[in-house]
Amino acid sequence: MSSLLIQNVRLDDRITSIAIRGNRIDAIGDIPADQTFDQTLDGTGLLACPPFYNTHTHAAMTLLRGMADKLQLFDWLNNHIWPAEATLTPELIHWGTKLACLEMIKSGTVFLNDMYFRPVVNARACDEMGMRAAVGMQYLDINEQVKAANEQDTRDLLAARDSFSDRIQFTLAPHAVYTVSEPAFREVAERSVAEGYRIHLHLAETQQEVDDCRRLHHGLTPTQYLDSLGVLTDQTIAAHAIHLTDQDIDTLAQRGVWLSHNACSNFKLNSGSFRFRDTLAHGCRITIGTDGCASNDSLSMFDDMKTAVFNARHQANDPTAAGAADVLTCATANGAAAFGIDAGVIEPGRLADIMLINTRTPQMLAEHDWKANLVYACDSACVHTLICDGRILMLNRHVPAEDDILDHVQVLLHNWRRP
Numbered sequence: 001m002s003s004l005l006i007q008n009v010r011l012d013d014r015i016t017s018i019a020i021r022g023n024r025i026d027a028i029g030d031i032p033a034d035q036t037f038d039q040t041l042d043g044t045g046l047l048a049c050p051p052f053y054n055t056h057t058h059a060a061m062t063l064l065r066g067m068a069d070k071l072q073l074f075d076w077l078n079n080h081i082w083p084a085e086a087t088l089t090p091e092l093i094h095w096g097t098k099l100a101c102l103e104m105i106k107s108g109t110v111f112l113n114d115m116y117f118r119p120v121v122n123a124r125a126c127d128e129m130g131m132r133a134a135v136g137m138q139y140l141d142i143n144e145q146v147k148a149a150n151e152q153d154t155r156d157l158l159a160a161r162d163s164f165s166d167r168i169q170f171t172l173a174p175h176a177v178y179t180v181s182e183p184a185f186r187e188v189a190e191r192s193v194a195e196g197y198r199i200h201l202h203l204a205e206t207q208q209e210v211d212d213c214r215r216l217h218h219g220l221t222p223t224q225y226l227d228s229l230g231v232l233t234d235q236t237i238a239a240h241a242i243h244l245t246d247q248d249i250d251t252l253a254q255r256g257v258w259l260s261h262n263a264c265s266n267f268k269l270n271s272g273s274f275r276f277r278d279t280l281a282h283g284c285r286i287t288i289g290t291d292g293c294a295s296n297d298s299l300s301m302f303d304d305m306k307t308a309v310f311n312a313r314h315q316a317n318d319p320t321a322a323g324a325a326d327v328l329t330c331a332t333a334n335g336a337a338a339f340g341i342d343a344g345v346i347e348p349g350r351l352a353d354i355m356l357i358n359t360r361t362p363q364m365l366a367e368h369d370w371k372a373n374l375v376y377a378c379d380s381a382c383v384h385t386l387i388c389d390g391r392i393l394m395l396n397r398h399v400p401a402e403d404d405i406l407d408h409v410q411v412l413l414h415n416w417r418r419p
Ligand SMILES: [Zn+2]
Pocket: 056, 057, 058, 202, 239, 291, 292
């Protein structure tokens, strides 16, 4: 069993030591001098805090970053993003996912909830990078060809499932009400109960989605429609969840659905404004996601946390609608809990997921409120070291695979034949 000792590190308001054995935090406080460790880190000038859990993304979209600015969502999807995605090879998707993992590690994220084509390739990339991931078995049945491709992807993923570490889990990922049929949603609901999979979907991202859903499904909103099919449970992660009625919010709270708030994406695509204060007040469980790189375009949770607070205050027209501590909990403890990961809080017995923040930076030097500094001022450059499952993924901003990933992706992008 590997072991790691972090000494002289700031944790909340004290300077202490954190001992890690295997993949769990063994002890916090004075560690007896006779205990030995494989590795010791000097935590002087560093703050230990939980890392980020990104609950909605499409990782390989790093390859599409910056493409097709200034368009309506359906124009953006139908005429630009989907045609480009149709030309992605498994090799491109693998390295695009690795590029996403690199960016996430460098910005303090240890977990991603991914929904993309070729999930077996994505899962392999995340596993090789040492991250935690939930990888979706996609349900899109807009036509027979797409449906068959998704079914093949799922067979490939399930055939390989035993080859992944236990950091990798699988979800059922019905894309959205406008791309997935009623029978497919019913199958998802049944499989989730019978086989224990979590469900990952997009919910009420645009007003058009709501209007179309009402027209096609007897006046039901997407939330009401999905609830009628049994899709909304405490195992469901609903991304965006912007255009909600008060009744929708009540339903989502009662069912224990986890909402993934994607503030930057919502603003970039002008999809709408998430009702942070209202959903929180009604007992909804909120997490934070970045969405894919084509609609953000950053995978840094710092951007989404800060934007989430500002969005909440603007949406409610009230500066008390959300604070740094609220959003930080969403990005850490809630994100981990949504996926059954025993982390998101630094205490003995928990899984050893730890982010070390450099306090010798302009953003962190004033120590009035480290959570406010983290949410409002910090960026990726403040993340010094990242530990996931007891393993160091980045040490003093060095990720071992960085140059290899950048070199590979550069060549692949150069040779990519896209529309
Ligand atoms: Zn999405």
